[in-house]
Amino acid sequence: MTLTTHATIGAVIGHAVGIPFWAFIFGFISHFLVDMIPHGDTGLSDNFRVHKRKRKRAVAYVVVDAIIALFFVLILANTRDLESIRTFSWGIAGSVIPDLIVGLFEVTKTPALRWFIRLHFYFHDFFVHRKGDVPLYYAIMAQIVLIAYLQTKL
Numbered sequence: 772m773t774l775t776t777h778a779t780i781g782a783v784i785g786h787a788v789g790i791p792f793w794a795f796i797f798g799f800i801s802h803f804l805v806d807m808i809p810h811g812d813t814g815l816s817d818n819f820r821v822h823k824r825k826r827k828r829a830v831a832y833v834v835v836d837a838i839i840a841l842f843f844v845l846i847l848a849n850t851r852d853l854e855s856i857r858t859f860s861w862g863i864a865g866s867v868i869p870d871l872i873v874g875l876f877e878v879t880k881t882p883a884l885r886w887f888i889r890l891h892f893y894f895h896d897f898f899v900h901r902k903g904d905v906p907l908y909y910a911i912m913a914q915i916v917l918i919a920y921l922q923t924k925l
């Protein structure tokens with residue numbers, strides 16, 4: 772999923788559980804479960820991992836996604852009266868950290884993170900490998916609808 776989707780789900784979880792520690796834990800777990808839904812990025816990650824020349828596009832997608840997520844979180848934090856900015860923040864942190872670890876592995880290739888990468892992509896590719904992926908365009912449209920709905924819960 773996009774980081775904006777993960778972050779919004781994390782924010783709603785944080786809001787719902789109300790305790791920073793559990794906001795982080797449930798946000799973290801939500802990342803893996805939400806990633807299981809096919810979301811159109813198989814082509815992008817194959818481009819990154821296999822076709823070196825198409826890497827730029829995959830990297831650009833991640834950069835755009837990350838900055839949109841940052842702006843969206845700032846908009847949420849600045850436009851509503853959050854009961855607890857701490858649970859909001861920890862929910863978001865937990866829900867996006869798995870992709871940070873994936874990114875750190877791509878940058879450092881540190882073997883210590885390899886088990887986590889395997890775990891992440893076990894969930895991420897669970898249905899995609901069995902049923903195939905959906906077109907990225909539709910996946911992004913669906914995520915925009917989901918985010919539009921979820922932000923009403925904050």
Ligand SMILES: [Zn+2]
Nearest residue numbers: 772806869870
């Ligand atoms: Zn992920």
